[in-house]
Amino acid sequence: xxxxxxxxxxxxxxxxxxxxxxxxxxxxxxxxxxxxxxxxxxxxxxxxxxxxxxxxxxxxxxxxxxxxxxxxxxxxxxxxxxxxxxxxxxxxxxxxxxxxxxxxxxxxxxxxxxxxxxxxxxxxxxxxxxxxxxxxxxxxxxxxxxxxxxxxxxxxxxxxxxxxxxxxxxxxxxxxxxxxxxxxxxxxxxxxxxx
Amino acid sequence: xxxxxxxxxxxxxxxxxxxxxxxxxxxxxxxxxxxxxxxxxxxxxxxxxxxxxxxxxxxxxxxxxxxxxxxxxxxxxxxxxxxxxxxxxxxxxxxxxxxxxxxxxxxxxxxxxxxxxxxxxxxxxxxxxxxxxxxxxxxxxxxxxxxxxxxxxxxxxxxxxxxxxxxxxxxxxxxxx
Numbered sequence: 001x002x003x004x005x006x007x008x009x010x011x012x013x014x015x016x017x018x019x020x021x022x023x024x025x026x027x028x029x030x031x032x033x034x035x036x037x038x039x040x041x042x043x044x045x046x047x048x049x050x051x052x053x054x055x056x057x058x059x060x061x062x063x064x065x066x067x068x069x070x071x072x073x074x075x076x077x078x079x080x081x082x083x084x085x086x087x088x089x090x091x092x093x094x095x096x097x098x099x100x101x102x103x104x105x106x107x108x109x110x111x112x113x114x115x116x117x118x119x120x121x122x123x124x125x126x127x128x129x130x131x132x133x134x135x136x137x138x139x140x141x142x143x144x145x146x147x148x149x150x151x152x153x154x155x156x157x158x159x160x161x162x163x164x165x166x167x168x169x170x171x172x173x174x175x176x177x178x179x180x181x182x183x184x185x186x187x188x189x190x191x192x193x194x195x
Numbered sequence: 196x197x198x199x200x201x202x203x204x205x206x207x208x209x210x211x212x213x214x215x216x217x218x219x220x221x222x223x224x225x226x227x228x229x230x231x232x233x234x235x236x237x238x239x240x241x242x243x244x245x246x247x248x249x250x251x252x253x254x255x256x257x258x259x260x261x262x263x264x265x266x267x268x269x270x271x272x273x274x275x276x277x278x279x280x281x282x283x284x285x286x287x288x289x290x291x292x293x294x295x296x297x298x299x300x301x302x303x304x305x306x307x308x309x310x311x312x313x314x315x316x317x318x319x320x321x322x323x324x325x326x327x328x329x330x331x332x333x334x335x336x337x338x339x340x341x342x343x344x345x346x347x348x349x350x351x352x353x354x355x356x357x358x359x360x361x362x363x364x365x366x367x368x369x370x371x372x
Contacts, residue, residue: 023252031247045247049258056259121243143239175231
């Protein structure tokens with residue numbers, strides 16, 4: 001049994017300390033998902049806290065044969081989708097978002113490139129906010145959390161073809177925003193990850 | 196313009212050979228749709244992770260403790276309301292019974308007995324009518340239709356049970372477990 005399973009097992013038996021190890025381990029992916037979904041620090045913090053509380057309350061229902069990370073991200077994604085549906089309008093502060101990024105490390109090989117990369121991410125967040133909540137969750141799980149299509153399907157209670165379709169639609173929606181000039185990060189044209 | 200092979204090359208994880216790379220480059224120069232897709236894919240491939248402010252774990256413990264306190268308060272309030280309701284109902288019932296017994300105990304006993312007898316008689320009548328109806332309808336409906344109807348009935352019951360199970364099971368956690 002690995003550390004994670006030991007902590008899960010102990011947490012199931014009521015150990016707060018064991019669960020706090022799990023919180024430490026997964027706070028960044030969960031917070032990142034909530035932040036990318038909701039676009040605000042405060043709501044992302046609240047949503048992350050709520051996710052961990054829900055996980056703590058439902059730990060008895062977690063199937064140890066599945067990935068704990070995916071289970072946790074599923075709770076976070078559903079919670080954020082519910083919040084967005086209740087909210088029904090996008091809330092996103094560009095100034096707040098830009099200010100949140102840490103300054104680039106001067107020791108990195110090319111600070112200018114790093115600044116550009118971060119600007120790209122700011123613009124990417126704006127574009128993410130234009131997507132449907134479930135499509136956004138699928139894109140975040142795929143690219144930020146490296147989830148496979150099967151894992152995304154489990155996390156979002158969708159079928160694998162539905163995930164493929166949503167990813168396809170979301171990528172094209174983002175690309176059309178780029179095409180319309182909504183997003184212009186300064187990336188070299190025709191540079192593709194396939195090369 | 197046919198985008199399909201190029202989209203697959205852009206989004207797939209397989210390494211392209213030199214011919215495919217040249218073909219893709221040529222296509223991207225002419226196709227704004229695919230070049231935009233390549234641009235988006237490039238950015239998505241190197242995402243930055245957002246981290247919470249330091250002390251997230253401590254804030255979680257505080258939230259958990261606050262949530263526990265809230266649950267305790269709600270449980271106490273729920274039990275209090277339940278106990279008060281039971282007390283009020285029992286009190287009202289007690290007052291009604293005592294008043295009736297004092298006023299006319301025989302009449303009260305007779306009315307209770309009549310009520311129970313009516314209930315039993317109604318149940319028997321409904322049972323008899325249902326049996327007659329089933330016998331009559333059975334002669335009109337052919338066997339294949341019976342099978343279809345029973346299957347549909349079973350499916351409806353199964354759907355109902357599944358819905359109840361889904362609603363009662365945790366909204367989030369149950370989906371993966």
